[in-house]
Amino acid sequence: MRSLYLPVVLFILLLIVLLIAAGFKTWTGRVRLSFRRVWQVTGVYLALLLASLAVFYALAASGKAETLPVPKVPGEGGENEYDRILGDYYDALFEGRIEEYQGAELLGKWDFNYPGRRLLVRTAEERPYYGIIAVEEKAADDGRVEAKYYTVSLGGGDLFPVNPPEVKLAGEVLEIALPQRKEFMTLCFCQDFTSAQFTGKGLANIGNYHIYYGDHQVLYLKIPRGLEIDTDASTEHSVTFIER
């Protein structure tokens, strides 16, 4: 049934065109503008357009760096650059290489002395935590819990900032204090279809960018050998253990 929209849209478009044509014919038939006046108005408009062109290239050249996020580039087998980056990131995580991996962005780092044998990991105020809590057991019992907070680096960090949590140790509880939600707005300037058609960006290049930078966040814990990790309802589905 969705395909039926096209004739309907076309019909509405034709209706608009005919209405404009009727009004246009009436208007241009009745209104007599002097040739000189028309060229004056048009000249001002053209001057405005040319001035905006100069301003545009001045702004675009001196403005912020054009940090483009990873575009959706359809490739063979449905894979794209975005999938490849994510695949490499999670491979590095589950193989215990996240600290060395260049494609991971470190957002926070904490270090706690903890001599206990059990540690409860939970969020403050029992807010659910949807990221991954990766736990790696160290080779020795050094009495220190190291926490690092990562996200995947997609090159759009400035455009889509992450709002990382704070991690605190209170008694036998490692608490993830999720911050209040922040709102970010970003402008995506897309080329007109008349030029996008020739630049390989596709006719409808709008929406061809991934903006899911808030996802793929990992709290990576390195714990002393023999330390037991407990969870509650807020974290029970998030913990995964890393085998090196």
Added chain:
Amino acid sequence: MSLTETSVPAVAWKQYRFKTKIYAANLITLLAAQLLGLLLSLRGVGFSGYSTETVTYQITYISGDIIVVITLIWAFVVGYNLAGNSFKQDFVFVSNRLSSHFSNIAYLLTSAVIAGVTASLGGILLRVLVLLAYGGQNHFGLFIPPLDLAGGIFAAILYALLVSAGGYLFGMLVQLSRAFIVLVPGLLIGALYMEVKTTGQARLLLDAINFFVQESSYFLFFVKVFLAVVLGFALVIFFSQRMEVRK
């Protein structure tokens, strides 16, 4: 018998100059149409968003597509009206239909150049206004390489010429018989409706549109538009030979 000898190109040139003056108001309507497109695009032509526990992203898409589309509608209307009005004015001159068509084609070409250039630069004006309006907002994709902009202007001119030629052909058919004003849209929409009902897709229209809009080579795009426009004007000249001297 006239003592003054003249030629078709000379008469067509006089008619063309005459038309640029009497249809000068078309430029004001173009300006108004583009400003309307600009206004409609100022707050963005699309939005998407994403939310997690800690962040909400909103992305606003800015593009001059609406300005271009409204300009193309204008070009269609100009072509349509020219077919209806020009013959009445052309009989002011000692002329024939051929010189009239040549002057009309030259006028449509001039209109297409002005429309294409201003529509593309209107998109630049939009970017500047949005930047000024939103201040230090995060943004990306702002810069357009000058060659891409030139290519966009070139394509916009060709699209405007194509659409105005379509409007001219449609206008000429309506001059032949008023029935075409209902028949052409009716047949088009009826055929599409039947195709969608039977096959589930409006392939005919999509294929026709994709023939132009999916062409990624400047040269091939030019050739396609050129051939379509020549065909359209040839049909117009053919049909107009069957018309009475003055309606």
